[in-house]
Every structure is written in structure tokens, then in C-alpha cells.
Amino acid sequence: MAKTVIVKIPNVSEEVRIGYSFNYMIKVMAETETADVVQWDFADVTFLHPFFLAPLAIYKNTSGKNIECINMSLRIQSYLNCICFDRMLHFGQEKREDIEAVMQKYTDKTYLPLCSFSMTDSNKDTFGSIIKSVLMKQANISQSRSSSLSYLISELLDNIYEHSQSANGYVFSQYLEREGVIDLCIADTGITVAGCFEQAKLYQEEIDGKETEALKLANEGYSTKNRPEAENRGYGISTSKEMLVVGMKGAFFMLSGGAFHRYENGANDYIDLKNIFRWHGTVLLMRIPVVLPKDFNYYDYLE
Amino acid sequence: MKQTIRLQDIYSADLYTRSRASELRACINENANEITLDFDGIGFMSRSFADEVCNIIDDLKDKTFSFTGQNDDVATMMTKVREGRSRERKRGIGNAKMYEFKDMESLSKFLLTM
Numbered sequence: 570m571a572k573t574v575i576v577k578i579p580n581v582s583e584e585v586r587i588g589y590s591f592n593y594m595i596k597v598m599a600e601t602e603t604a605d606v607v608q609w610d611f612a613d614v615t616f617l618h619p620f621f622l623a624p625l626a627i628y629k630n631t632s633g634k635n636i637e638c639i640n641m642s643l644r645i646q647s648y649l650n651c652i653c654f655d656r657m658l659h660f661g662q663e664k665r666e667d668i669e670a671v672m673q674k675y676t677d678k679t680y681l682p683l684c685s686f687s688m689t690d691s692n693k694d695t696f697g698s699i700i701k702s703v704l705m706k707q708a709n710i711s712q713s714r715s716s717s718l719s720y721l722i723s724e725l726l727d728n729i730y731e732h733s734q735s736a737n738g739y740v741f742s743q744y745l746e747r748e749g750v751i752d753l754c755i756a757d758t759g760i761t762v763a764g765c766f767e768q769a770k771l772y773q774e775e776i777d778g779k780e781t782e783a784l785k786l787a788n789e790g791y792s793t794k795n796r797p798e799a800e801n802r803g804y805g806i807s808t809s810k811e812m813l814v815v816g817m818k819g820a821f822f823m824l825s826g827g828a829f830h831r832y833e834n835g836a837n838d839y840i841d842l843k844n845i846f847r848w849h850g851t852v853l854l855m856r857i858p859v860v861l862p863k864d865f866n867y868y869d870y871l872e
Numbered sequence: 873m874k875q876t877i878r879l880q881d882i883y884s885a886d887l888y889t890r891s892r893a894s895e896l897r898a899c900i901n902e903n904a905n906e907i908t909l910d911f912d913g914i915g916f917m918s919r920s921f922a923d924e925v926c927n928i929i930d931d932l933k934d935k936t937f938s939f940t941g942q943n944d945d946v947a948t949m950m951t952k953v954r955e956g957r958s959r960e961r962k963r964g965i966g967n968a969k970m971y972e973f974k975d976m977e978s979l980s981k982f983l984l985t986m
Contacts, residue, residue, distance in 0.1 A: 587986055589983070592980050592983035693892055694883060694888040698888060715916075716916065720918065727890055730889055731920075789963055804956075831986065837966060837969065840973070840979070845976050872919075
């Protein structure tokens with residue numbers, strides 16, 4: 570009989586520093602990896618930070634592990650039901666109006682529920698466009714200030730469509746009104762950034778088997794899909810990060826395979842996790858300020 | 873022969889993904905030599921979409937392309953992407969720091985400083 574491991578879920582409040590979310594997220598998933606049958610014990614939990622919650626939920630839904638949630642308060646249970654923690658919303662080949670009808674329900678909420686979406690061609694633009702519209706309504710972002718939000722969503726979604734080879738993508742967001750930010754998570758369970766370079770047989774000397782080096786190359790704008798005559802690709806991640814962090818004063822985090830990247834407030838770190846935990850795919854976590862700095866100009870970040 | 877392609881008839885008001893842009897190829901009449909892309913009603917065009925439009929234009933050298941109905945965002949995006957493709961890419965000198973941790977304890981100590 571398979572051994573059951575009980576993993577304590579820590580209380581990760583919105584007040585804690587972002588590093589705590591990542592610390593607990595990696596800890597919980599690393600502990601969960603050690604067994605096939607796991608109970609997540611929510612006895613201590615009164616709040617779950619979006620950057621902790623989103624990867625946890627995606628992991629629960631995609632790892633193939635038998636994970637039971639125990640000792641949840643009614644409040645937490647109700648919140649997790651609302652955000653579809655156990656059973657994500659899934660979008661495949663639906664018509665635009667059908668997706669809009671489902672998502673319309675969330676325009677007066679502060680969160681986007683956990684959504685998975687298939688990587689089919691017909692809905693690629695639709696899903697991103699609808700997400701943007703819902704986030705704009707939730708955070709009261711006017712049309713004239715929406716370009717940067719559109720830019721981030723379009724480039725980062727397109728990146729997973731183009732490179733991840735994942736069957737599905739995943740999205741979750743939580744608008745934190747007091748902090749004036751949208752915490753947005755976009756993830757996939759694909760081949761990872763390092764896997765992408767490896768498959769294309771590019772930059773292998775520079776990468777030298779290190780996933781952190783691959784992540785750094787991708788973040789600096791090196792692509793696997795340039796045209797022969799021009800270095801026209803690889804702008805998506807690098808320009809999005811600059812716009813978000815330097816221009817909008819937000820924060821950007823990326824977990825891919827066994828590598829983690831942090832770009833915020835002067836920090837530009839690449840962390841090798843290979844001995845501790847691997848995410849089978851890529852997770853992007855963005856803290857997007859709703860009120861933009863007065864000197865922010867969207868056009869300055871277009872290349 | 874002239875052809876006008878109204879993008880709003882094919883897409884929604886937001887042009888997001890590269891692969892959707894590549895669908896434009898199939899809409900171009902092979903006998904047309906002057907193509908107008910009409911962006912009327914389009915609110916946003918992503919960088920990836922714009923770059924793929926440039927790929928199509930570069931690949932179909934026997935045709936001339938013009939644009940109409942672009943709002944400021946769409947026009948600026950197209951201009952920036954076209955300019956970017958014709959010059960050498962410059963990357964900022966990063967101040968990246970690389971870290972490697974042997975165990976959860978040392979990683980935790982680092983993460984808790986963030």
C-alpha cells in the first residue's frame with residue numbers, strides 16, 4: 570500500500586514578502602514530490618498569497634498525484650471553490666461568446682479563477698483578449714491605460730503557444746486592491762526553457778547543461794526561432810519584463826524546470842533549484858501595478 | 873489587381889498571437905499585387921503579431937503592402953517592429969547574479985530575504 574505523506578500548508582498572507590510565497594511554494598511541492606499519496610493539511614491557513622496559491626493549484630491539477638486537502642476552514646474552502654482550485658475551468662474550442670459568457674461572471678470579482686486553455690489555433694487570440702477585458706474591469710483600468718496590460722498578456726501567452734509544446738496553458742489572477750496590484754500567473758506544463766534550447770540544438774555551449782543559463786539567455790532575448798536573415802524573435806520576455814519592472818515598477822518571476830528567475834526592484838537573480846525541486850514546465854508570476862508611474866510611457870518599451 | 877483585407881472581419885479587436893497573424897497568408901489573393909491591410913476597429917496589435925505581418929510582407933516581395941485605419945498604438949507598434957528588424961539588436965549589459973543551492977535550508981534562507 571502506498572505511503573501517505575501529510576504536508577503542512579503554511580499560512581501565506583498578503584502582508585508577507587514575496588520571497589516567503591516562493592519559499593513555501595517550493596517547500597510544499599518538494600515535499601509532495603516525495604510520495605504518490607499526499608494530504609495537504611490546511612489547518613493553519615487563513616490566507617493564501619496568489620503567488621503561492623496559483624502554482625500550487627496548477628501542480629495539484631497536473632502532477633497526476635493523489636492529493637487530498639484536509640482540515641480546511643469553511644472560509645478557505647469557500648474561496649478555493651470560487652477560484653476553481655480543485656477543478657479548473659477549461660476552455661477548448663468554444664465560441665468567443667461562450668467564453669465571454671463564462672468570464673463575464675468574474676468582472677465584478679477580484680480574481681480570475683484557475684483556467685486551463687488548450688493550445689488550439691482558433692481560440693488563441695480570444696482567450697487572451699477576454700482575460701485582459703476582465704482584468705481591466707476588475708481593476709477599473711481605462712482603455713487608454715490598457716496597452717501595457719495587453720502587451721504583457723499577449724507576449725507572454727504567445728511565448729507559451731510558440732515554445733512550450735504544452736497541451737494546455739494556465740492562468741490565474743488576483744487583484745489586491747489595497748496594494749493596487751494585479752498578481753497574474755501564466756503557466757504551462759511543457760518542455761521548459763532549457764528543453765526548448767536543447768531541442769533546437771542552440772546555444773548549448775553557453776548553456777553547458779545549466780538551466781539557469783538557459784533561462785538567462787531567454788530572458789536576455791535569445792530565441793530558438795529567428796529568421797535566417799534577421800534576429801527578429803526573442804523580444805517577448807525581455808521587453809515585457811523591462812516594461813513591467815523598469816517602466817511600471819512591478820515585479821517579474823519565472824520558474825522553469827529547475828531554474829528560478831527574479832527581476833524586481835534592482836534584483837536580477839537566477840537561482841539553480843536542480844537539487845531541490847523541478848517544475849515540469851514554466852510558470853510566470855507578475856505583479857502588475859494598476860496605477861502607473863507618471864513618467865511611464867508605453868512606447869518607450871517597444872522595440 | 874488590388875485587394876483590401878479588413879482585419880476585423882478575420883480577427884477580434886485585439887491581435888495577439890503570431891500564429892493567428894500567419895493565417896493572413898491564406899487570405900492574400902495570389903493575383904493581387906497591391907494589398908491594403910485595413911486595421912479599422914482594431915484596438916491592439918501585439919509585437920509578435922506585427923513581426924509576423926512583417927515576415928509575410930518580406931516573403932511576398934512581388935506585392936506591395938499598405939496600411940489603413942491604424943490607431944496610434946497599432947501604427948507605432950508596426951513602425952517600431954519594422955525599424956527593429958532592420959538594425960542590429962542591442963542588449964543591455966545585465967547585472968544578473970547566479971545562485972546555486974544545495975538544499976532546501978540554504979535556499980529558504982535566500983528566498984526569505986526577497
